[in-house]
Amino acid sequence: xxxxxxxxxxxxxxxxxxxxxxxxxxxxxxxxxxxxxxxxxxxxxxxxxxxxxxxxxxxxxxxxxxxxxxxxxxxxxxxxxxxxxxxxxxxxxxxxxxxxxxxxxxxxxxxxxxxxxxxxxxxxxxxxxxxxxxxxxxxxxxxxxxxxxxxxxxxxxxxxxxxxxxxxxxxxxxxxxxxxxx
Amino acid sequence: xxxxxxxxxxxxxxxxxxxxxxxxxxxxxxxxxxxxxxxxxxxxxxxxxxxxxxxxxxxxxxxxxxxxxxxxxxxxxxxxxxxxxxxxxxxxxxxxxxxxxxxxxxxxxxxxxxxxxxxxxxxxxxxxxxxxxxxxxxxxxxxxxxxxxxxxxxxxxxxxxxxxxxxxxxxxxxxxxxxxxxxxxxxxxxxxxxxxxxxxxxxxxxxxxxxxxxxxxxxxxxxxxxxxxxxxxxxxxxxxxxxxxxxxxxxxxxxxxxxxxxxxxxxxxxxxxxxxxxxxxxxxxxxxxxxxxxxxxxxxxxxxxxxxxxxxxxxxxxxxxxxxxxxxxxxxxxxxxxxxxxxxxxxxxxxxxxxxxxxxxxxxxxxxxxxxxxxxxxxxxxxxxxxxxxxxxxxxxxxxxxxxxxxxxxxxxxxxxxxxxxxxxxxxxxxxxxxxxxxxxxxxxxxxxxxxxxxxxx
Numbered sequence: 137x138x139x140x141x142x143x144x145x146x147x148x149x150x151x152x153x154x155x156x157x158x159x160x161x162x163x164x165x166x167x168x169x170x171x172x173x174x175x176x177x178x179x180x181x182x183x184x185x186x187x188x189x190x191x192x193x194x195x196x197x198x199x200x201x202x203x204x205x206x207x208x209x210x211x212x213x214x215x216x217x218x219x220x221x222x223x224x225x226x227x228x229x230x231x232x233x234x235x236x237x238x239x240x241x242x243x244x245x246x247x248x249x250x251x252x253x254x255x256x257x258x259x260x261x262x263x264x265x266x267x268x269x270x271x272x273x274x275x276x277x278x279x280x281x282x283x284x285x286x287x288x289x290x291x292x293x294x295x296x297x298x299x300x301x302x303x304x305x306x307x308x309x310x311x312x313x314x315x316x317x318x
Numbered sequence: 319x320x321x322x323x324x325x326x327x328x329x330x331x332x333x334x335x336x337x338x339x340x341x342x343x344x345x346x347x348x349x350x351x352x353x354x355x356x357x358x359x360x361x362x363x364x365x366x367x368x369x370x371x372x373x374x375x376x377x378x379x380x381x382x383x384x385x386x387x388x389x390x391x392x393x394x395x396x397x398x399x400x401x402x403x404x405x406x407x408x409x410x411x412x413x414x415x416x417x418x419x420x421x422x423x424x425x426x427x428x429x430x431x432x433x434x435x436x437x438x439x440x441x442x443x444x445x446x447x448x449x450x451x452x453x454x455x456x457x458x459x460x461x462x463x464x465x466x467x468x469x470x471x472x473x474x475x476x477x478x479x480x481x482x483x484x485x486x487x488x489x490x491x492x493x494x495x496x497x498x499x500x501x502x503x504x505x506x507x508x509x510x511x512x513x514x515x516x517x518x519x520x521x522x523x524x525x526x527x528x529x530x531x532x533x534x535x536x537x538x539x540x541x542x543x544x545x546x547x548x549x550x551x552x553x554x555x556x557x558x559x560x561x562x563x564x565x566x567x568x569x570x571x572x573x574x575x576x577x578x579x580x581x582x583x584x585x586x587x588x589x590x591x592x593x594x595x596x597x598x599x600x601x602x603x604x605x606x607x608x609x610x611x612x613x614x615x616x617x618x619x620x621x622x623x624x625x626x627x628x629x630x631x632x633x634x635x636x637x638x639x640x641x642x643x644x645x646x647x648x649x650x651x652x653x654x655x656x657x658x659x660x661x662x663x664x665x666x667x668x669x670x671x672x673x674x675x676x677x678x679x680x681x682x683x684x685x686x687x688x689x690x691x692x693x694x695x696x697x698x699x700x701x702x703x704x705x706x707x708x709x710x711x712x713x714x715x716x717x718x719x720x721x722x723x724x725x726x727x728x729x730x731x732x733x734x735x736x737x738x739x740x741x742x743x744x745x746x747x748x749x750x751x752x753x754x755x756x757x758x759x760x761x762x763x764x765x766x767x768x769x770x771x772x773x774x775x776x
Contacts, residue, residue, distance in 0.1 A: 159466055160502050183362045198701075230430045230461075230776075256461060256471050256497065257520070263558050266613045282696060286614030287650045290521055296748060 159252045172238030172247045173211035182208040199307030226301035228255045228294040243309045258294035275310035279303040433458035434775035436524040442767045453479040467499045504553030510593045514606040515620040516540045524773025528708040530753045535688035541587035558611030568602030568624035576678035597628035619645035635671035653696035660689035669721040688714030702747040710739045736760040750774045
């Protein structure tokens with residue numbers, strides 16, 4: 137008899153799955169991988185587990201990881217490493233923006249792509265001209281809005297937070313990926 | 319569903335076997351540390367995937383109640399895995415499976431709450447008795463996603479703290495519309511929405527503009543926060559053009575009050591309807607666009623037009639048409655933020671109406687206009703905090719001309735207001751701002767004032 141109570145409970149637990157969040161998906165991870173590394177024949181998942189030292193190094197570089205652990209792939213052709221593709225999320229104004237950052241083997245930005253966007257305003261960050269500002273930059277660059285990255289009026293929070301996210305990821309490369317990939 | 323469940327343990331066993339398979343080989347390689355490290359990394363990846371799979375299996379019975387969505391995910395995942403590059407590490411690639419709402423499995427909520435608020439203190443320099451402190455706006459709103467393409471956006475507002483029969487405050491619905499994304503680059507809106515004219519109306523939160531108060535041009539001429547009920551289509555292009563167009567309600571000229579100064583403060587602000595039992599016989603239309611193809615630059619403009627007599631029986635200006643146009647440019651480069659805006663509006667066929675207003679101080683204007691230039695400099699910035707002094711020069715006239723009235727019985731056009739505003743915005747973080755400014759009018763020095771303000775948004 138008491139098992140009946142489990143039915144509404146189960147239904148309630150299922151509700152979040154049913155109510156998918158509003159999202160415009162512009163690109164899949166696979167498309168981002170192919171776009172940045174056309175010649176790659178494989179993408180190897182690189183699990184991210186930070187040591188305490190690495191964590192501290194990231195903190196010091198003001199690059200503590202954001203709302204979720206990024207997913208990292210190494211682009212390969214045969215045994216040769218072509219670079220890295222990192223997928224991460226930042227909060228725009230209130231909602232998560234999913235983006236993919238492609239780095240070459242020296243940690244230089246090849247491409248920045250917006251994968252998913254959920255806000256009512258600010259989708260302008262998808263503009264190719266805006267994203268192109270990041271290409272060629274490395275952990276040596278300041279990567280700050282209104283300094284070496286220009287703003288888009290009306291999309292300030294999205295621009296700022298995405299810029300901050302990219303800065304964290306290039307630091308992640310410099311502090312963690314580069315040393316361990318030797 | 320049931321079949322999928324029974325397959326999963328088998329799949330898991332196979333994956334596990336595959337994962338364990340290479341282990342002895344790697345071990346035999348002995349001293350080859352690099353190879354070993356690679357193997358461990360790969361194993362770890364596979365373990366993480368297995369963990370995800372187990373979590374999914376645990377979640378599955380609960381989700382079974384909602385069934386359909388889960389079923390699609392489960393059935394499409396293997397298909398996409400098959401399309402992956404041949405020698406890719408298959409176990410590591412579910413991340414590249416078709417994304418539902420989140421790539422990184424962060425829980426995405428369907429409902430978001432947001433809000434903003436502003437409190438002001440104003441001290442007129444020529445009349446200190448008029449010094450005033452006000453909780454100007456307290457606003458909250460929610461966005462709820464019904465599905466991946468449809469959501470409702472809302473905004474509710476209290477102005478001046480208390481709204482009751484004996485107080486001057488207002489409680490209002492500022493936005494309430496359904497938005498439906500048809501394609502990634504265009505969609506539709508229906509409901510009460512903001513008119514996309516100017517730099518401020520759609521971005522009216524206090525953290526988004528310089529100065530304690532919104533500029534006069536985008537208050538008196540473009541009556542922010544200006545919203546109308548209707549339908550619109552919006553979109554954006556790869557080369558940086560954002561556009562929108564719609565059919566909406568418009569102002570109601572039949573409620574023009576020639577005895578009140580309100581129409582001189584803001585002609586459209588005094589006859590707006592805000593979808594409050596709005597007279598809607600005559601629809602208005604708008605079109606607006608912004609080009610942002612060069613990072614830091616925004617160039618845009620818009621137009622709003624419609625008949626505003628609303629066909630009221632016996633009303634003498636049923637053919638009156640409002641036409642409001644606007645153009646703006648903003649250039650943000652390094653620490654500098656420069657902008658300029660010009661707007662002009664006309665109302666036609668008001669002659670007969672104004673004849674009935676003879677002897678009153680505020681007839682309906684034929685033309686009104688305003689413009690400003692503004693420069694701000696982000697002088698200091700650290701970790702989201704910033705200090706930006708700014709200066710703005712404005713000119714505006716809410717009644718630059720009237721339709722001719724015979725026998726010299728008409729009212730003279732107003733003198734154009736000209737003012738300087740100089741001040742500073744101090745952002746404690748990007749979402750909390752403290753402001754101070756001084757506003758000096760060139761020929762109406764009794765309006766000079768010193769302002770302090772607090773604003774926030776989340």
